Amino acid sequence: NSYFKPSLFSESINFFLKNKSIDDLHISSLQLDFKNPRVISDIFLDDIDFSSHFKLAYNSSNHISSNLAYLKIESSEIYFKDLKIINLDYLVDERLNKIKLSIDQIYNNKVPLNSILFSAFLTDEKSGDYSFSCNYSKENYLDFKGSFNDMLKGFELNFHNTSFVSVSNKKWLINPYSNISINSNGFIFEQLDFIKEDQVFTITGKIDKVPNLSFSFKEFNLDNINPFIPNPVMNFNGLLNGEIVFNPNTFPVLIGDFQVNDFNFNDHFLGNLTLNNYSNQYNDSLYTTGIISQEGNTIMNFLAKYPFDGSKNISANISFSNFPFQVLDRFIKPVSGLSGQVKGDMHVYGPIKSYEIYGNCVVQDINFKVPYLHTNYLTMNDSLLVSFYNDTILLKSLPFYDVKYNTKATIKGVISHTALKHMDYDINISSDSLFVLNTEEYDNVSYYGNVFLGGDLSVIGNPKNISINIDGVSKDGSKIMIPLSKSKEIRENKFIQFINPEDSVNDKVTINDPSKFNMNFNLSIDNSSQLQLIIDEEVGDMITGYGEGDLYLQLNKSGDFEMFGDFEIEKGNYLFTLQDVITKSFEIQRGGGIKFNGNPYDAEIDLNLLYNVQASLNPLNPEYDRDKKSPVICRMSMSGPLLKPDIEFYIDIPNSDQIIET
Numbered sequence: 058n059s060y061f062k063p064s065l066f067s068e069s070i071n072f073f074l075k076n077k078s079i080d081d082l083h084i085s086s087l088q089l090d091f092k093n094p095r096v097i098s099d100i101f102l103d104d105i106d107f108s109s110h111f112k113l114a115y116n117s118s119n120h121i122s123s124n125l126a127y128l129k130i131e132s133s134e135i136y137f138k139d140l141k142i143i144n145l146d147y148l149v150d151e152r153l154n155k156i157k158l159s160i161d162q163i164y165n166n167k168v169p170l171n172s173i174l175f176s177a178f179l180t181d182e183k184s185g186d187y188s189f190s191c192n193y194s195k196e197n198y199l200d201f202k203g204s205f206n207d208m209l210k211g212f213e214l215n216f217h218n219t220s221f222v223s224v225s226n227k228k229w230l231i232n233p234y235s236n237i238s239i240n241s242n243g244f245i246f247e248q249l250d251f252i253k254e255d256q257v258f259t260i261t262g263k264i265d266k267v268p269n270l271s272f273s274f275k276e277f278n279l280d281n282i283n284p285f286i287p288n289p290v291m292n293f294n295g296l297l298n299g300e301i302v303f304n305p306n307t308f309p310v311l312i313g314d315f316q317v318n319d320f321n322f323n324d325h326f327l328g329n330l331t332l333n334n335y336s337n338q339y340n341d342s343l344y345t346t347g348i349i350s351q352e353g354n355t356i357m358n359f360l361a362k363y364p365f366d367g368s369k370n371i372s373a374n375i376s377f378s379n380f381p382f383q384v385l386d387r388f389i390k391p392v393s394g395l396s397g398q399v400k401g402d403m404h405v406y407g408p409i410k411s412y413e414i415y416g417n418c419v420v421q422d423i424n425f426k427v428p429y430l431h432t433n434y435l436t437m438n439d440s441l442l443v444s445f446y447n448d449t450i451l452l453k454s455l456p457f458y459d460v461k462y463n464t465k466a467t468i469k470g471v472i473s474h475t476a477l478k479h480m481d482y483d484i485n486i487s488s489d490s491l492f493v494l495n496t497e498e499y500d501n502v503s504y505y506g507n508v509f510l511g512g513d514l515s516v517i518g519n520p521k522n523i524s525i526n527i528d529g530v531s532k533d534g535s536k537i538m539i540p541l542s543k544s545k546e547i548r549e550n551k552f553i554q555f556i557n558p559e560d561s562v563n564d565k566v567t568i569n570d571p572s573k574f575n576m577n578f579n580l581s582i583d584n585s586s587q588l589q590l591i592i593d594e595e596v597g598d599m600i601t602g603y604g605e606g607d608l609y610l611q612l613n614k615s616g617d618f619e620m621f622g623d624f625e626i627e628k629g630n631y632l633f634t635l636q637d638v639i640t641k642s643f644e645i646q647r648g649g650g651i652k653f654n655g656n657p658y659d660a661e662i663d664l665n666l667l668y669n670v671q672a673s674l675n676p677l678n679p680e681y682d683r684d685k686k687s688p689v690i691c692r693m694s695m696s697g698p699l700l701k702p703d704i705e706f707y708i709d710i711p712n713s714d715q716i717i718e719t
Contacts, residue, residue, distance in 0.1 A: 087115040094132075106136040126151050140165050154179040168193045183207035187214070196226045196284075211240030222251060225284045229253045242266065256281075272313075273300040279317065287410070288478050290387040290520075294321035301334055312336070320349065323384045327351065341365055349380075356380045361405075371412055373405040382420050388480060389472075394426035394433075403445055412476050414445040423457070429574075431495040433460040449473055452484070459492040464509065466491040470516075482523070484516040490532040498540060503618035503657075504610065506537045506589075510580075522614075523574035535586035539620075539657055541700060578610035584627050590651070590660075592700070593634070600664075602629030602645060608653065620653040620660075631666050633693075643668045643693055651699070660699040667692050674710070688712070 091097060094111035112131040128149040135142040144161035160173040170191050179185035184206045192198030203216040213236055220231040232250035239245075243265030251258045255276045262270035279293040286292070301313025317330035328351030335344050342364045349357040357380050361373035382397035389395065401418030420441040426433050434457050442453040450472040458465050470484030494508035512529025531537075582588065584603055592598040606624030629645040643666035652661040671686040692707040 085117050087113065089113040104138045107132055107134075108136060109134040154185070177205070196223070198223050201231070211238060213238045224281065227253060227281065229258070243268075246270075267306055269302075269304045269306075271300060271302045274298060274315070279320075288476075290323075291477075292323060294324075295319050295330065299332070305340065323387050325381055325383050325386075327381065327384070328356065336365075354379070369409045370407060371405060371409055375403045375405065375416075377401050377403075377418060382423065388477065389482075392425050393428050394424065396425070397421060397423040397436075397441075401443075410476055413447045414450075414477075415447070416445045418443045418445075423455075429501075430493055431500055432492060434458065435460060448475060461495065462492045462509075464488070464491045479519065481519050482516050486514040488512070493529075494537075498538070502540055503612065504537060504539050506535070508535045508537060509533065510535075518574070525574055525576045525578075527576070527578045527580070529579070530581040531583060531586035533585040535582075536589070537582075537587070538589045538591060540591045541658055541660075575614055576610070576612040578608075578612075580608045580610060582606045582608065582624065588624060590699070597632055597640065598634050600629065600631050600645070600651075600662075602626035602649075602651075604629070606651075618657070619655045620657045621655065622653055624651045624653075626650065626664070631664070631693075631695075641668050641691075643691075658700060661697065662695055662699050662702055664695045665692070666695065 089112065091107070091111045094107040094109075097111070098105050098107040110131075110133045112129075114127070114129045116127045126149070128147075130145065130147040132145045133143070135145055141162075141164040142160055143163070144159075146157075146159045148155070148157040150156075156175075156177045158173070158175040161171070163170040163173065170193050173191040175187070175189045177185055177187040184204060186202075186204050188200075188202045190198070190200040199222045201214075201216060201220045203214060203220060205215070206213045215236045216231045216233050218230070218233040220233075222229045222231070229251040230253070232248070232252060235249045236247045237244060237249065238247070243263060245263045246260045249260040256278060257273075257275040258277055259273045259275075260270065261273075262268070264270065274297045277297040279295045279297055283292045295317040296319060297315060297317050299313060299315030301315070313334045315330075315332040315334075317332070320327050320330040327349050329349070331348045331350070333346045336342060337344065342362050345359075345361045345363070347357075347359050347361075348355055355378060357375065357377055359373055359375040361371060363371050377399045380399040382399050383395045386393060386395045397420045399418050399420050401416060403414055403416035403418065405412050405414050407413045420443060421436075423436045423441060424434070436455060436457050439456050441455045444451040444453070452468070452470045452472070454467055454469040456465060456467050466486050466488030468484065468486045470482065472483070473481040488511060490509050490511045492507070493510045493514075494506060496505040498505055509532035510527070510529040511532050512527065514529070515526045517524050517526065583605055586603070588602050588604070588606075590600040592600065602624070604624055604626040606622060608620060608622035608624065611619045611621075626645050626649045627647055629649075631643045631645060633639075633641050633643055646665040646667060649664040649666075650662070652663075654661070668691040670689050670691065672689045673683050673685065674681040674687050674689075675683040688711050690709040690711065692709060694705040694707075695702040697703045
């Protein structure tokens with residue numbers, strides 16, 4: 058004798074049929090296999106479209122004591138309203154008191170569901186056990202197990218202590234004392250608790266034609282909401298406590314208070330956040346007031362309005378007082394390490410995904426870094442005026458200084474955005490002499506050194522495609538080093554990749570750690586600046602020169618580095634080494650030059666060098682006194698490819714006629 062109610066089977070069939078009751082049908086056995094079943098769904102079913110292969114098997118046994126049925130439905134593709142259901146397998150077996158449903162995927166306009174499995178077994182006439190699981194991504198899935206009880210016109214779901222929901226790979230257990238009632242009107246939640254360690258999120262109330270819901274939070278970490286924020290550069294942290302109640306039949310429709318302790322925004326501590334939510338007398342909008350306080354002082358307060366009319370428009374007034382500027386660090390690249398205090402007022406208005414911002418703010422005591430250049434800057438007694446208008450942020454002209462040498466520059470610019478997303482920069486810096494480069498060989502192996510620059514620098518683009526354009530003149534004290542070979546340390550760190558591993562000369566200079574932006578650098582070098590070409594850093598081979606030239610340096614996001622232009626040496630030297638035995642410093646004669654035409658390894662040189670020494674002339678003529686030293690000039694001529702030049706040696710003996718006569 059089966060306790061499986063025939064009404065459950067009947068109701069499962071009646072759900073699909075169009076104004077026809079299963080009680081009016083008398084079928085003992087049915088087998089259907091449609092290759093093109095759309096005509097059947099069009100005739101018999103509401104809002105359901107069987108667009109591909111469909112199979113149905115039905116058997117019913119009529120006995121005096123029982124009327125047992127078996128139903129199995131399979132379909133590779135079903136459309137139900139705005140849902141697309143892939144590979145449905147549905148089974149009702151009254152002989153085994155079993156219902157089973159499996160679906161590979163359900164597509165909708167929002168969140169696709171995958172690997173959906175549902176099964177239920179009746180243990181008596183009015184109760185049984187169930188299991189339900191599905192996922193909507195690798196990090197987000199659920200697994201419910203529990204029991205159900207039949208109620209009047211519905212049933213009640215209870216949960217075993219193993220039931221959970223995983224959100225961003227964080228598992229939330231469901232309180233086994235929680236339950237959900239389901240009937241023809243909707244859902245009723247009885248203290249539905251989601252628990253993760255000390256954190257609790259609770260839903261209580263009902264969803265029907267007149268919903269009445271309460272959401273409460275206890276020690277809830279705001280980090281849990283970060284995966285759902287559409288702007289990836291924004292994140293929150295802090296412990297949320299509070300409750301909010303929604304009931305459209307009461308006044309106000311929405312009311313609640315929240316407290317967030319240790320509130321952090323973009324990994325910066327702000328203090329404590331207090332929120333109050335309510336609706337107006339017309340119950341047509343949600344209002345939120347908020348205060349962020351730090352050690353008893355209010356650093357930010359706001360009033361925001363969100364209408365219930367479906368427009369998704371927001372309106373907010375925000376005031377700042379000594380608000381930390383560093384929260385914007387993630388929005389402004391390639392600058393980092395921002396600090397300062399913000400004062401001012403802003404108004405935000407418009408659609409939630411494309412709102413406009415208006416207002417003015419003043420930023421004081423600004424500090425920032427440029428990581429790629431390894432330089433630090435600050436403002437002194439000047440403040441930055443920032444104006445917001447629609448989708449534009451205007452940075453008024455501001456003097457700033459480098460921390461190490463106190464050199465000065467002026468910055469101004471415009472930042473375009475869409476609701477603080479899709480940032481586009483147009484920032485300009487000008488200076489008579491600013492310390493702009495402070496790097497060593499492991500910071501950037503394409504070039505490094507210390508550079509003081511006079512001229513103009515612009516930052517244009519967006520965080521994924523930034524271009525830095527520089528037009529400048531090197532100033533007194535500048536020193537630029539360009540390594541041209543892979544020393545032992547460079548080989549170990551693999552900063553430079555060689556296309557041909559058997560050749561120490563590369564076809565392309567490439568850096569493993571890409572710059573993440575494009576750089577175009579027009580550099581004029583004067584006689585007060587030093588240029589070093591490091592031929593072999595391990596043994597010390599290098600060319601050092603002071604001179605004049607116009608160079609164009611180019612670096613792309615892939616890390617490919619190129620140089621173009623000529624450098625004429627006014628004075629300098631070449632430290633020549635031979636097998637770690639001979640080390641001589643040759644003076645470079647005025648007028649020598651280096652030509653760059655792309656890869657710095659492929660530079661062409663034309664240098665005349667000399668080395669002055671006091672030496673005995675006895676090896677040239679035994680009649681000369683072995684102990685007497687005479688001035689001798691060793692000359693070397695280098696021309697052609699930088700790393701494989703043609704080299705010629707000469708020996709000059711000044712005043713040789715006088716020496717012979719003596």
